[in-house]
Amino acid sequence: MLHIVVCVKQVPDSREIRIDPKTNTLIRQGVPAIVNYFDLNGLEEALSLKDRFGARVTVVSMGPPSADKALKQCVSMGADEGVLVSDRAFAGADTLATSYVIALTVQKVEEVWGPVDMVFCGKQTLDGDTGQVGPGVACRLDLEQLTYVEKIEQLDEKRREIVVHRHLEDGIERVKAKLPVLMTAVAELNKPRRASLPGVLRAAEYKPIVWTTNDFANLDRAQIGLKGSPTIVGKTWVPEQKKIDTQMIGLDKGIESAATDLIGQLFSTELPAKLGWA
Amino acid sequence: MAEQTAKERTRSKPAVGLQPTGEVDWSNYRGVMVVVEQRDGVAKKVSWQLLGESRRLADKLDAPLLALVIGHDVEQLAKEAIAYGADRVYVSDSPELKDYRTRPYSRVCLHVIREFKPEIVLMGATYTGRDLAGAIATHLPTGLTADSTQLDVNEERLLMASRPAFSEKLLATILCKQFKPQMATVRAGVFEALPWDDSRTGEIVRVAPQMSADEIVTEVLEFVAEKSRVNLEDAEVIVAGGRGVGGPAGFQLLDELAKVLGGEVGASRVAVELGWIEHEHQVGQTGFTVRPKLYIAAGISGAVQHTVGMQNSDYIIAINKDPEAPIFKFANYGIVGDLFQVVPALTKAFKERVGKRQETPAGDRTPLHVM
Numbered sequence: 132m133l134h135i136v137v138c139v140k141q142v143p144d145s146r147e148i149r150i151d152p153k154t155n156t157l158i159r160q161g162v163p164a165i166v167n168y169f170d171l172n173g174l175e176e177a178l179s180l181k182d183r184f185g186a187r188v189t190v191v192s193m194g195p196p197s198a199d200k201a202l203k204q205c206v207s208m209g210a211d212e213g214v215l216v217s218d219r220a221f222a223g224a225d226t227l228a229t230s231y232v233i234a235l236t237v238q239k240v241e242e243v244w245g246p247v248d249m250v251f252c253g254k255q256t257l258d259g260d261t262g263q264v265g266p267g268v269a270c271r272l273d274l275e276q277l278t279y280v281e282k283i284e285q286l287d288e289k290r291r292e293i294v295v296h297r298h299l300e301d302g303i304e305r306v307k308a309k310l311p312v313l314m315t316a317v318a319e320l321n322k323p324r325r326a327s328l329p330g331v332l333r334a335a336e337y338k339p340i341v342w343t344t345n346d347f348a349n350l351d352r353a354q355i356g357l358k359g360s361p362t363i364v365g366k367t368w369v370p371e372q373k374k375i376d377t378q379m380i381g382l383d384k385g386i387e388s389a390a391t392d393l394i395g396q397l398f399s400t401e402l403p404a405k406l407g408w409a
Numbered sequence: 410m411a412e413q414t415a416k417e418r419t420r421s422k423p424a425v426g427l428q429p430t431g432e433v434d435w436s437n438y439r440g441v442m443v444v445v446e447q448r449d450g451v452a453k454k455v456s457w458q459l460l461g462e463s464r465r466l467a468d469k470l471d472a473p474l475l476a477l478v479i480g481h482d483v484e485q486l487a488k489e490a491i492a493y494g495a496d497r498v499y500v501s502d503s504p505e506l507k508d509y510r511t512r513p514y515s516r517v518c519l520h521v522i523r524e525f526k527p528e529i530v531l532m533g534a535t536y537t538g539r540d541l542a543g544a545i546a547t548h549l550p551t552g553l554t555a556d557s558t559q560l561d562v563n564e565e566r567l568l569m570a571s572r573p574a575f576s577e578k579l580l581a582t583i584l585c586k587q588f589k590p591q592m593a594t595v596r597a598g599v600f601e602a603l604p605w606d607d608s609r610t611g612e613i614v615r616v617a618p619q620m621s622a623d624e625i626v627t628e629v630l631e632f633v634a635e636k637s638r639v640n641l642e643d644a645e646v647i648v649a650g651g652r653g654v655g656g657p658a659g660f661q662l663l664d665e666l667a668k669v670l671g672g673e674v675g676a677s678r679v680a681v682e683l684g685w686i687e688h689e690h691q692v693g694q695t696g697f698t699v700r701p702k703l704y705i706a707a708g709i710s711g712a713v714q715h716t717v718g719m720q721n722s723d724y725i726i727a728i729n730k731d732p733e734a735p736i737f738k739f740a741n742y743g744i745v746g747d748l749f750q751v752v753p754a755l756t757k758a759f760k761e762r763v764g765k766r767q768e769t770p771a772g773d774r775t776p777l778h779v780m
Contacts, residue, residue, distance in 0.1 A: 145694065148575050157575060168695075226543075227550055234425040258575065261555035266511070266543025271425045275627055276511045278540045294630065299536050300640060301448070304508075305630040318688065351426045361552030365569060365582035375725075379743045386750050390758040393726070393742055397703075398762070402724050405702045406645055408763045 133186035133288070134244060135177040136237050137210065137251045138268070139170040141194050141201040142258040150369055166201045169253025171208075171323040172316035176283065177251055178209045179321065184288060187211050189244060191236050193221055193229060199339045207326035207334035214240065218343040223357030226259070230267025231354045235347050237272060248291075250313040254279055262315065269313035277312050281319040427550045435528070435589040440497075441467040442475040442527035442590070444518060445490060446537055448509075448632075450482055454643065455533035457493045457602035459595055463531060464494040464603060466562050473497055475527055479517050481507035491611035494603045498611060499525065503618040508629035509537050515544040516619035522549065525614075527590050529568050531560075534594035542594050552585030554593040560600075568593065573698075578717065597642055598700050639673055639689045641697045646672025646705075647722075649692055651715070652679045653708020653729065653748055660686050662749065663707060666756040670763070675699065677715045693718035705755075707748040711736025728752065 143162040151158050177188045190205040192198050193216045202213030216236050224232065241247050250272070255262035262278070269276035281298035284305065291310040296303050298317045326334070344350055353359060378396065380389045397403070441463045445456040460476060467474040476490040476498045487498040501517045518541065522530060530545075532538040534556040546553035559571035559580075570593040571582045585591045641647060648667040650660055660674060667674050675697075676690040692699055693715040704722035709715060711727070711734055719725070720739050727740035728748045737743045744751050 145575055148578065150578050157579065226553065226555075227547060230547055231426060238425060259555075260574070261553075262539045263543040263546070263553055263555055266540055267547040269511075270544045270547040271427065276540065276544060279536050297536075300642070302632055302634040304632045307628045307630055309626045349426075354426050361550070361585045361587045362554060362583050363586065365584050367574070367579050367581040369578070370573070370580050375739065375741060377737055377740050377743050379737075379745070382744065382746050382751075386746065386754045387758070389744060389746075390751070390754040393744065393755070394758050394762055396742065397724070400724065402703060403763075405723065 133180060133184055133249065134247045135180065135186050135188050135249045135251065136240055136247050137170070137174045137177050137188060137190045137205070138233055138253075138264070139174065139190055139192045139201055139205060140167045140253075140256050140258075141165070141192065141198040142167045142256055145257045164197070164200065166204055167253050167256045167258075169255065169316050169318065170251075171253075172318060172320045173251030173253055173314070174205055174208060174210065175321045175323040176280075176314075176316060177249070178324065180249075180283075180286070181209065184286065187244060189214065189240050191216065191233065191240065193217070193224075193232050193236070195222075196341075199341075202339040203334045203337055204326070206337045206339075207330040208324055209327065209330055212244075213337070213339040215339045215341045216343075217341055220344050220352065220356050223360060224355065225360035225362045226261050226263035226267055227361055228355055228357075228359035230264050230271060231359065233264065233268050234271035235350065236342065237268065239342065239347065246311070248310045248312075249293075250274060250311070252313065252315045254315045254317050265313060265315040272311075272313070274311050274313040275308040277306060277308055278315045279317050280314045281317050427548060438526040438528040438589040440473045440475045440525075440527040441470065441529045441531070442477060442522075442525075443490075443495070444530065444532040444538070444541065445476050445478045445486060446509075446533055446535060447478070447480050447483060447486055450480065450485065452486055452489065453533055453535060453597070454602070455535060455538075455595070455597035457489075458597070458600040459531050459533060460490065460494045461603045462560055462595075462600035463529075466529065466560060466568075467496075469562055470528070470566055472528065475499065475525070477501075477518065477521055479506050479514050481505075487613045488607075491609050491613075492605050492607045494609070496611050497614060499614045499616050501616040501618055505620070505622040505625060506618055508632070509541075510625060510627050510629065511540055511544050512627065513618060513620045513625050514541055515548065517616060518545050519548055520619050521616055522590060528566060529562075530590040530592045532594055534596045538594050542592060546592050549588070549590075551588035551590060551592055552583075554583040554585075557583075557593045557595045558599050560593070560595065567591070570595075596698075639687075641673055641675055641690070641692065641699050644673040644699065644701050646670040646703045647675040647692070647699055647701045647719075648672055648705045648707065649675030649677065649690075649709060649719070650680055650686075650707050650748075651677035651709030652683075653710075654680060654685065655708070657685050659708070659749070662752045662756075666705065666752055666759065669756055669760045670703070672701070672703070675704075675719075677709050677712075706736050706740070707752055709736050710734045711739060 190210045252265035282296040285294040446453040473496040476495040554570040557570040568591040675692040700721040702723045707728045725740045727736040
């Protein structure tokens with residue numbers, strides 16, 4: 132049976148985040164926490180593979196204790212098990228330190244439940260927007276790395292081969308790789324299912340497994356959390372809203388005249404040169 | 410049982426925690442290196458833009474500007490890199506490097522970085538750039554900043570890579586003091602390439618591929634270039650519509666204007682959620698962040714969700730019935746009126762002025778993806 136690990140992150144719903152105009156800091160209070168969208172696409176794909184081929188789906192997440200809600204949500208959708216890796220020592224991790232802990236977690240999942248065939252991550256998170264943790268985990272676990280997957284065309288369990296479509300800027304790439312692989316999911320991959328009633332009932336009772344630093348035998352404390360993060364945030368600032376002197380074009384002389392007027396004004400700017408119209 | 414053996418065989422015992430290979434003295438790391446991205450021997454624009462900005466950084470550091478070209482039959486790109494500002498170009502040219510694949514490409518990058526020790530390594534924040542940079546930075550290991558929109562260096566020779574955070578609401582400068590090289594991916598369209606100058610001279614250094622063909626298990630079966638793929642991030646002109654467009658038919662009007670201007674059609678989240686147009690047209694927080702030279706917003710009210718994705722466009726024209734619509738605050742030019750009348754008038758007027766020069770041949774343009 133396939134063993135699939137799905138990595139998820141609980142993130143603040145970025146649509147709800149505001150900036151405190153006095154302190155230039157984020158107002159996180161009252162911002163709902165959600166499961167990162169693209170991670171749910173990864174979960175959905177794992178669950179649909181489970182429906183088709185039969186699979187064990189283990190969801191892992193690194194985060195504060197309150198992130199157990201995210202794991203319960205994944206269980207309500209059909210995941211078999213949820214593991215929360217949570218410890219104050221993990222806090223402040225950048226993508227390098229995060230990929231270290233997630234990779235250790237996947238290794239430990241393998242120790243407990245057996246070899247893993249596939250790992251799913253979202254293409255990026257809503258709060259970090261980097262897309263770097265997936266490749267980092269693949270690299271550390273020596274998995275074939277298939278990023279931006281929008282379709283699994285074929286999975287041959289016997290030959291341990293997978294053919295996927297990667298969604299690139301200028302087209303689609305069909306790639307064949309050998310399991311085990313790590314895939315990162317784009318929104319086009321699927322539409323995440325709603326929780327089923329049995330799923331909701333199971334999730335209500337379900338307590339995610341929690342692992343702390345003490346649960347990892349070979350953990351190198353120099354590589355986790357803030358200390359294990361080579362990148363540091365220098366300064367943050369709110370981008371200045373460009374002060375724009377909006378030129379309103381009136382319609383009093385008719386629409387055609389307004390259109391000609393507008394284009395005439397555009398041609399007195401640098402724009403035509405920039406666009407090669409001049 | 411057979412399955413289990415197969416699984417075990419493919420599992421090496423990876424060293425999850427990666428440490429720099431012995432070296433802690435970074436003082437001999439010197440130079441700014443740009444990894445050039447290409448397909449079929451044609452470089453992505455962002456690579457040359459990045460060389461332009463990196464030239465400035467290298468000069469400030471009094472260090473060489475380096476480029477790395479990986480692929481097959483890419484010799485020409487090395488010369489182009491020099492014409493665009495590079496002092497030295499490392500080229501790994503081999504049939505097994507024809508298509509981008511993470512392992513063979515990252516092995517070449519790692520080899521070049523360890524051998525020639527650049528202090529800064531940059532690449533485009535494209536899908537391929539992020540795929541490659543994520544792998545390399547973990548292997549080295551070093552710090553990596555994603556999707557930077559501003560670059561600078563300070564007197565300690567530290568790279569200051571700034572990037573938007575929380576959907577462009579905040580900008581943050583990221584530094585990496587601990588390791589070299591300092592790495593960042595950089596957004597396309599932010600920097601300008603230097604003017605092409607083929608009188609520039611530079612050195613070309615050949616680098617052997619670091620994996621043989623039979624070591625590479627991943628296989629690119631085919632690449633299907635999608636004419637239909639909307640490329641908002643590279644578009645110089647975007648004509649975007651929102652709720653005011655009223656439906657798929659309204660987007661056809663915008664498409665006609667976009668066609669005359671050689672641009673793409675964009676959309677607000679509402680228009681996408683109402684099912685009028687596909688998600689790949691969406692500009693804003695849950696869509697694309699764009700900075701075209703001209704952005705025309707028709708029937709878009711200007712919610713933050715949308716404006717964070719387009720406010721850095723060079724010129725913005727807003728068309729809206731509601732004179733109070735917030736979009737006008739972002740616009741250089743505003744017309745209060747019915748877009749169903751204004752847009753066709755603009756199409757006609759633009760056609761007279763720029764149409765003949767600008768209009769792209771029919772087969773070459775992205776068809777509109779309305780639903």
